[in-house]
Structure formats: C-alpha cells, structure tokens
Amino acid sequence: xxxxxxxxxxxxxxxxxxxxxxxxxxxxxxxxxxxxxxxxxxxxxxxxxxxxxxxxxxxxxxxxxxxxxxxxxxxxxxxxxxxxxxxxxxxxxxxxxxxxxxxxxxxxxxxxxxxxxxxxxxxxxxxxxxxxxxxxxxxxxxxxxxxxxxxxxxxxxxxxxxxxxxxxxxxxxxxxxxxxxxxxxxxxxxxxxxxxxxxxxxxxxxxxxxxxxxxxxxxxxxxxxxxxxxxxxxxxxxxxxxxxxxxxxxxxxxxxxxxxxxxxxxxxxxxxxxxxxxxxxxxxxxxxxxxxxxxxxxxxxxxxxxxxxxxxxxxxxxxxxxxxxxxxxxxxxxxxxxxxxxxxxxxxxxxxxxxxxxxxxxxxxxxxxxxxxxxxxxxxxxxxxxxxxxxxxxxxxxxxxxxxxxxxxxxxxxxxxxxxxxxxxxxxxxxxxxxxxxxxxxxxxxxxxxxxxxxxxxxxxxxxx
Numbered sequence: 001x002x003x004x005x006x007x008x009x010x011x012x013x014x015x016x017x018x019x020x021x022x023x024x025x026x027x028x029x030x031x032x033x034x035x036x037x038x039x040x041x042x043x044x045x046x047x048x049x050x051x052x053x054x055x056x057x058x059x060x061x062x063x064x065x066x067x068x069x070x071x072x073x074x075x076x077x078x079x080x081x082x083x084x085x086x087x088x089x090x091x092x093x094x095x096x097x098x099x100x101x102x103x104x105x106x107x108x109x110x111x112x113x114x115x116x117x118x119x120x121x122x123x124x125x126x127x128x129x130x131x132x133x134x135x136x137x138x139x140x141x142x143x144x145x146x147x148x149x150x151x152x153x154x155x156x157x158x159x160x161x162x163x164x165x166x167x168x169x170x171x172x173x174x175x176x177x178x179x180x181x182x183x184x185x186x187x188x189x190x191x192x193x194x195x196x197x198x199x200x201x202x203x204x205x206x207x208x209x210x211x212x213x214x215x216x217x218x219x220x221x222x223x224x225x226x227x228x229x230x231x232x233x234x235x236x237x238x239x240x241x242x243x244x245x246x247x248x249x250x251x252x253x254x255x256x257x258x259x260x261x262x263x264x265x266x267x268x269x270x271x272x273x274x275x276x277x278x279x280x281x282x283x284x285x286x287x288x289x290x291x292x293x294x295x296x297x298x299x300x301x302x303x304x305x306x307x308x309x310x311x312x313x314x315x316x317x318x319x320x321x322x323x324x325x326x327x328x329x330x331x332x333x334x335x336x337x338x339x340x341x342x343x344x345x346x347x348x349x350x351x352x353x354x355x356x357x358x359x360x361x362x363x364x365x366x367x368x369x370x371x372x373x374x375x376x377x378x379x380x381x382x383x384x385x386x387x388x389x390x391x392x393x394x395x396x397x398x399x400x401x402x403x404x405x406x407x408x409x410x411x412x413x414x415x416x417x418x419x420x421x422x423x424x425x426x427x428x429x430x431x432x433x434x435x436x437x438x439x440x441x442x443x444x445x446x447x448x449x450x451x452x453x454x455x456x457x458x459x460x461x462x463x464x465x
Contacts, residue, residue, distance in 0.1 A: 027051060065297075141189045143179070150210075155268075190230050250274070263299055353420075
C-alpha cells in the first residue's frame with residue numbers, strides 16, 4: 001500500500017537511514033538548498049529549525065529530497081521499481097473520486113491575516129533567484145465553468161507579505177484563469193504543501209482538461225483521497241497536507257516575477273506575470289514545510305515518471321513492439337528519450353522516433369534500441385549507439401519543431417530534433433551482432449570461488465621461492 005501522508009513516508013526514510021537531519025539554525029538563504037543538494041539522491045534532509053539571518057523566522061521544520069530516487073518512488077507506492085510506469089498509467093486510466101471530510105488535520109491551525117515570510121520558512125534557493133520561492137506547492141483550482149479541479153506545481157515568488165507571483169504555462173490552470181479573467185472575476189486557488197509522495201506525483205499527470213489529478217492520487221493509494229474544503233473558498237485540498245495557502249488569482253493584475261532556476265539548470269527569465277492574493281494559511285499542528293531544490297533529482301523525477309508513463313502508453317497504441325522508455329538524467333529527464341523495442345521490420349524505428357516526438361513537445365532527442373539494451377542504463381544506450389548506429393542511414397533530423405521554451409538553445413522554443421536508430425538489422429548472419437558473453441559470468445555462485453586477499457600473499461611468496 002502507498003504511504004498516505006508526508007509524515008509516514010518521512011518515518012520510513014528515517015527507519016532505513018535515508019533521512020539526514022541538519023543542525024538547527026541552517027540559513028534559509030542558500031545554505032539550506034546547498035546542504036540538500038549535496039545529499040541529492042542519497043538522502044532526504046530535514047532541517048529542524050532553519051533561520052533567515054537575524055529575521056524572526058517561524059519555528060517550522062523544512063524537508064527536501066523526499067522522492068529523489070526512482071526506487072524510493074516505487075517504495076512509496078508499495079510496488080517494485082519495474083511496476084512504476086504501469087501502475088501510474090493504470091491510476092490515470094482508472095481514477096478514484098476523492099472523499100470529503102470535515103475534521104481535517106490541515107485545519108488544526110488557521111491564520112487569517114497571513115504574512116508569508118513570518119508564518120512559513122520559505123527558502124531562497126539559487127544565486128540569481130529573485131527572492132524566496134515556494135517550489136513544492138500543489139496549485140489547485142476549479143474550472144469556473146464546470147467546477148472540476150486541476151492540480152499542478154508552479155513556481156511561486158514572494159512579492160509581498162500576502163501576495164505571490166506565479167509563472168503559468170499555457171496549460172489547464174492558465175485556461176481556468178483566462179476564463180475567469182474574461183468575466184472580470186478572480187480565480188479561487190489553494191496551494192497544498194507537504195503531501196504524500198503519491199499525491200505529489202499525481203499532480204504531474206498528463207491528462208485532459210477537467211480531469212482532477214487528486215483522483216489519480218486516490219487510485220495510487222488504493223482508496224479515495226481524503227479532501228476538505230478550504231476555509232475561505234470552494235477549492236478542495238488534501239485533508240492530510242501539512243500546509244495550505246488559500247487565495248485568489250487576481251484579474252488584470254501583473255507584477256514582475258523571476259528570474260528563477262528551472263529544471264534545465266538555467267534560469268527562467270523575469271517577466272510581468274499573474275498574482276495571487278493570499279487570504280489565509282491553514283496548517284497542521286507543528287507543520288512541516290516541503291521545498292524542492294531546482295534541477296535536483298526530486299524535481300526531475302517528478303516530471304519524468306508521469307511523462308514516461310504517458311509516452312509509453314501513447315507509443316504502444318501504434319507500436320506494440322515498444323517495451324519500455326526512459327527520460328535520461330543527462331537529458332534533464334525531459335529532453336532525451338530512449339525507447340526499447342522488439343524490432344520486427346526495417347524502418348520501424350524511424351516511425352517510432354516520429355511518434356515519440358508527437359507525444360511531448362519537450363522531447364529533443366530519441367534513441368531507439370533493441371530489447372537486449374537496458375534503457376535505464378545510459379552506458380548501455382551509448383554502447384548501442386556506438387555499435388549499431390551509422391549517421392548516414394540511421395539519423396533522422398527534424399528542423400524548426402516546437403520544443404521547450406526553457407531550453408536556452410532554442411529560438412523561443414523552436415527547436416531542431418534528432419532521432420537515432422541504434423537497432424540491429426532484423427536479418428543477421430553468423431556472429432554478426434552476437435554480443436560477447438563468458439559462460440558463467442551471470443552466475444552468482446562464481447563469487448564463492450573468491451577466497452580473499454590474504455591468499456594473495458601465499459601465492460606471491462610461492463612464486464618468489
């Protein structure tokens with residue numbers, strides 16, 4: 001079963017020596033993020049009493065790196081690593097409607113005159129960030145026409161004690177806001193901070209508009225997610241979240257937001273962007289604040305796994321020979337895709353490359369490999385390119401396609417894309433492409449034939465005598 005709260009997952013990490021605890025007084029400006037990044041992928045880090053210089057900082061602990069390893073994500077869902085994409089895909093296809101509760105832990109403390117930096121320990125992450133940012137908040141909003149909710153993670157800059165700047169890409173939240181703004185109305189929103197791993201992951205599901213991602217979280221849990229209605233608006237939020245910020249996206253208001261470090265390990269530019277007016281903050285007793293360090297593994301994996309689940313599902317509809325996909329760390333878990341296939345026809349890999357580009361605009365490079373190559377092993381993928389690819393016949397280039405606007409090498413998001421067919425010919429003769437193998441090398445019993453380093457002395461002495 002999936003872990004249903006942030007705290008239960010933290011306990012699991014602590015019990016298995018995957019939660020580091022920092023000393024009290026770590027500075028919220030840069031020092032917290034520096035420590036968390038040095039532990040990236042190895043341990044989550046809990047900061048019991050971080051401070052901001054001499055400022056009056058709330059006595060609220062901060063945690064980072066909750067899901068900074070693929071195996072951790074599988075464990076948090078109660079499944080094996082090989083089951084993650086299939087399980088996530090099944091949850092998207094079979095969502096569970098949430099269940100509303102009245103007595104919600106997140107309403108144990110209500111702050112009606114909020115001051116964001118006084119009430120919450122919000123870090124300043126990177127050298128050129130334009131101030132402290134909320135980076136792990138689930139933005140939940142209702143479609144003003146249908147009432148159905150959407151969940152996403154957006155960067156949130158502290159503009160004033162009760163105002164947040166937000167970057168919205170042209171997706172569902174922006175569509176909701178545009179519909180409300182066209183009527184001159186604010187859009188009610190809530191920002192949930194400190195949720196369980198399944199709910200965090202579900203926020204990144206690639207689904208149609210008017211599809212509530214909190215129902216994906218319920219499917220991953222195996223039971224409906226507990227939600228509660230906000231104190232000041234009609235948005236429903238995870239009842240077991242640590243913190244919820246309630247507010248309104250204001251119509252017709254724009255303020256400067258950014259720069260802020262993004263997943264490509266470069267800064268997203270500044271601009272005049274939409275603004276959230278904060279009306280209240282609700283929390284558990286003794287809440288824990290979750291922050292995500294930009295471009296660290298937690299950030300990258302939360303984007304990668306939902307994308308991989310969607311990509312493999314879409315490809316398999318047209319190409320049943322597709323077995324697995326992987327968005328590599330070197331491609332910042334967005335831009336470089338490896339696809340494993342059971343090849344049956346020549347030319348098939350190029351069709352799959354073209355299909356892969358259509359699954360997500362961010363994909364910039366696709367490498368197709370045979371079923372004997374582990375797409376999660378970048379060395380194995382590179383080996384396939386080195387020994388099964390010839391640029392003159394196996395390279396596919398698409399010029400001037402829509403890509404990621406956060407890729408600084410593009411022209412406002414217009415990008416060239418490349419596909420590599422690193423597969424063997426279907427028809428092979430003799431020992432062509434037969435991989436070298438030593439009989440017994442895969443047998444763990446061979447390890448028992450090693451008797452230890454002490455025996456080396458005897459062997460050397462005997463040779464000298």
